[in-house]
Amino acid sequence: MDLSSFGFFSSLRSDRSGQSFAVIGLGRFGRAVCSTLTKQGYDVLAVDSDELKVSQALLDRVVAHAIVVDSTQVVALKEAGILEQETVIVAIGNFIQESIITTLNVKEGGVPNVVAKASSEIHETLLRKVGADHVIFPEHEAGCNLALSLTKPGILDRLDLDADNSIVEIVVPEKFHGKTIAELQLRSRYGLNMLAYSQNGKFNVNPDPNTALMKGNAIVVIGTNKDIDRLPI
């Protein structure tokens, strides 16, 4: 089965080509963010205080624009054009003081969406206090995703709405094959609502209840994590 035709959440995000991004810090995490955004066609501005990191990123073509900037200096951030970006990713995990000052500078400079990488819980708390809109723990999230992909291989994509509720994209379970959406009674049997059905790589939002589900395709459902866990996947 070609899972590359799926990707409900990325299809929702695909109309955001006008978004502008800057990445501060070109460690392994920052470089991965840069190269993925660049491959998706976004124009990314990357900065690092270390000249070697900047030249290496340009040499490796992980990003088209990279300059040397000390992000603890507001003037330098302004001159580099960082404060004009819609989304700034503060990818400085191991230098807590620099990460906090940078996040404060970027937020106070008026950037609407600031995503910051944390290396510990106290780091996360501090980042939130200085205004980070999203804080991520890549190592923690990678560990959780690995465990889920090993135990629930039928889940193709997942959007956690909060600690208890999620939207998930799943492969149509064997048990659902040939049944219509109405016959499945997802709401009364599982407490879940179906948002979309994917056929031949195209999502049909609000599918007809008489549609018969076929294995190899995917469905997108919303519900509590407990109910999602009850699905036969």
Ligand code: ATP
């Ligand atoms: P790893 O590379 O181990 O995955 P990481 O991606 O979190 O970790 P860090 O070790 O935190 O990377 O470093 C991120 C980058 O941030 C480094 O390249 C470092 O030079 C850069 N950096 C640190 N302080 C500043 C600063 N004040 N301004 C700009 N860049 C900085």
